[in-house]
Each structure stands twice: as structure tokens, then as C-alpha cells.
Amino acid sequence: MEEKSSLAVFYFAVLGLLTAAFGIAYLLVTIGMVDEFSYSILEIPGDMFGGGWGGIVLLSAGLFYLMGLKDFNEIHQFGKIVMASILIWLLAGCDIFATVTESIPGGDEGWFNTLSGFIETYYPPYTPAVLLLPFSLVVIYYIYNRNTQEEKE
């Protein structure tokens, strides 16, 4: 059990640092200290809403991960880790929803998008929140583990 939680602490520490770093990057791009960033599959938004407000949310998620590391098995500490993941799901969910709503209408071409245009909308680059989404889902495994253990007790 202890081995399992030290692995979890390591995992969420790395995820927390990465998330916080992305949050800071969002804010730096938004205030103009760094030029708008897009490389390979990664794109950091620089607008006031997505970059500024979203950056604060992503930074908070990173800090929640880091705050929850000490005494990881304690329920309130674990709650912070879960909350951090929920914040990433919220950000990524909003980004995905925005992509879905963009992909359907056809704009000047017609009522609905063409099949290729629809698929192209889902091509990279993606925001950091979307890229972090699969890694944040690991918390579900720990919630499940915790519930199973509690039921046994």
C-alpha cells in the first residue's frame, strides 16, 4: 500500500509541476511576455478569456496537486488531488465543447460543415488542458481503489 502511495505521490507531483508550469505559460502568453505559442500538437491560448482566466484555473489545478501530496492518503489531502483533476476536466471539457460547436456549422460554405472540414477541426494543435486530460484521469483509479478498500474495512 505504501509503495502504491509513494508511486502516486511521485506521479501527481510531476503532473502538478507540469500543470502549474502550463498555467504560468498561459498567463505569460496572455500578458504578452511570451509570443503566442504553437508547436507540434501544443498550442497555448493568448486571449484574455482562455489564456488569462483559463491560466489562473490551470495554475490553481497545478497548485492543488502539489498541496495534496503531503499525507496523500488522508481524505482531505486526497480531495485536493481529486479537485485538481476536476479543474482540468472542466477546462478540457470547455475546450472540447468549443471545438464540437465549431465543427458542425458550415460557415460561408453552407448550413453544415463538410465531412473533411468536420474532421479537420479535431486535428492538433490542442490546448495544454486537453493534453493533460488523459493523465488527470488516473485519479479515477485511486478513487476506485480507495472505495474498494473502504468497503473491505
Added chain:
Amino acid sequence: MTIDAATRWDIIDKISKETITFGKYRHTLTDAIGELTVKPGTGIPIAIAILYGFWSIFGSFAGFFTDGFFVRIFDEYWLPWLQAVFPGQGGWLYAIMVDAGGIQSGQFVPSDNCLEAFGVLTSGIFVAIGVVLPAILIFYLMLALLEDIGYMPRLAVLIDTLLHKIGLHGYAIVPTILSLGCNVPGVTATRILETKKQRFIMMTLLAIFIPCGAQIGIMEDVVPDLMGWIMLYLIIGYFIFGYVLNKIVPGEAPEFLIDVPPYRKPLIANVSKKVWGRLVGFFKVALPFVMLGCAIVGVLYMLGVIDWLAAVLAPIFVGWFGVPAETAGPLIAAFLRKDLAVAQLSTIEMTEYQMITAVVLVSIYFPCVATFAMMLKEGWKELLAALAVLAVVVFLYGGLIHMIGILMGVA
């Protein structure tokens, strides 16, 4: 038969042993997350995240229907059809009902989109169905979800200390958020506040600083990049003038006690009932005013009243508020249709900062007619006092925004 106390206790013990199961209480993950959302250190970032989600979904959903489909339906089909079939092009009835158009070299030039046509059947219906309906549908859906999950009482607890600084308490967040959909239910919801002082402060702040769903929808459509700055100015104004009102308005601002419920899974039946009730309420109360507002704006433009007022007040708009003289017309017409006024402003050439100032002025300017009527229902004395405050606020805050712009070198 009478029994003594000891026997009675024995019976109670026996019944409770048979009916009650005793166990050790475990703090669940839901409890822990519930506590995190109330403690300021963790609760404030969570509130910021939830509001981000709220507005992000709002923008995507409203944009999907308005820009994706309704703009096309209204501009490419509805407007040309009405322009073709409605008789008397260039006449007064045509201008009020369909298209005010423009005059170039003595010739009537028809509008090419519903926003600029300013007719009851074009702009009126487009704003009501194409802009406001998707905006308030998603707004009320999100609000109902937050209420039923159990987040709203937590937000009330979280913001209680801050709202006490302006003479209100945590529950004032309910009328404030409701007003972002439509000011009319927001004004009605001020009744949950206990004292006259609180209700007056709340109603005044709603009428001045909270833009409704229709206005937000149009702002998202025509000035999306400036939304952040406009909302920031409105939030700052809400707290500055709330603080001042708290100091000068006599009366009490009591504490409040709230029972924070556990988080619950929302029930579809409850959520849909709430959303439906609010939508029907909006369409019954506010929609007739939207249509009436369009007609009155049209008549006033035709009679030259708005142009005359614009000419008289232009020196104040240019000198004191720092916006171009052409904005005077839309700013005056904003009393009747704030959303259309924003759309009119978007067609005037001006700097970004002037646009921010002008849209903030539209927001803090007179409440729309529907809100005006609702405030009158709450009491004419309160309405007159609120209007007096409003006049002072518009003059002072508009001038202050201009001054900030001058100091920043952007105005």
C-alpha cells in the same frame, strides 16, 4: 395504565436497539470536496474555475446557434423575404416594422442584416429568437445545474464576507447571477434580502452594473475581444458604488445563517422544470418589452427625437466621456434596447478604448424598460432614488473611465 419514567426509558432503549443501526461515521470524499469549495483558500480558485466553465459553455453554445445558424436564417432568408413582401418600402410603417435602412443620394438603401435593420419584425425577432433565446436557455440550464448540485449555497458562503463590505450578504449572489440572464427575475429575487436598505442597494446595483443575457449575447457577437475589459469595469464599479451606497444609505445589513446541503446528483425533471419556468417567465414578461422597445426606438428615430437629443448631449459624450459624437444616438436609444445599442455602436469607427467606454456606458446607463417596470412594481420611491443614484453613477463612472484612459495614454 400509567408507567413510570424508568420503564418508559427501557421501552425507548428496546425500540431504538431494534430500529437504529449504529456505526462509525466516515468522512467521505464528497464531504472533503464540499469543504474545499467553502474554505476561501481553495474555494475561491474553484469558484473562478466554475465561473470560467459557466461562461465558456455559455459562449460556445450561444455562438453555435446564433452565429452558426440564426444569423444565416435571419439575414439570408427572413430579412430579404420581408423586404420583398412588406408593402410601402421607405414609408414610416415599413421603417418601424421591417427596415429603417439608409438614404444615399436621395435613394432608400435597404439594410443587409437584421441587426442594422431596426424593425420590429427583423431586429426585434432576431434579437429575441436568434440571440436571446440560445443565450438564456444555456444560462438558465447552467444555473439550474449549479443550484441542484448544491454549489450555489457554497458560493453564497464564500462571497459573504466580500458582499458584507457593500451592505449585502452571501445570498445577494442569487439576484446578481439571475440578472446576468435577465434583470427582471433578478429584481424580483431581491425580495430574498431582509432589509429595505439591502433591497435598495441590490436593485440599484443590478440596474446599473449587471448586463443582461441579451446584451451579453450581442457583446459576444460584435465585440468578443473586449468582453473581458468591459466585464472588469462593471465588476469594479459594482463594488465601488456598492461600498459608497452602503455608507450613505441608512438602515441595517444583517448577518445570515445558511444550511449548506451536501452535493447531490441533479435530477433531470427538476432541472428541466426550473429552466422551462424561467424561460416561459422571460418570454411572458420581458419579450413584449423587447418588441415594444424596437418599435419606440424606430418612432423616436423617425421623429428626429434621438438625433436632437444626440446633438444636444454630444458635447458631454465627447468632452466628458471621451467617445465619438456619433455614439450619442445609440447611447440615448439604449434606454429602450441596450442590445441593439451595442450593435449600433459596433458599426461606428472608434478606438478600442472608446468602444470599451461606450459599451460600459450602455450597460450602466438607464435600466431597460422591462427592468424599469419591474422596479416600479417594487415601489416608486425606491425607483426614483435608484434613478438619482444611476444618473450620478453614469456621470462619475463614465468620466472616471475616460480619465483612466487618459492616464494610460489610450483615450
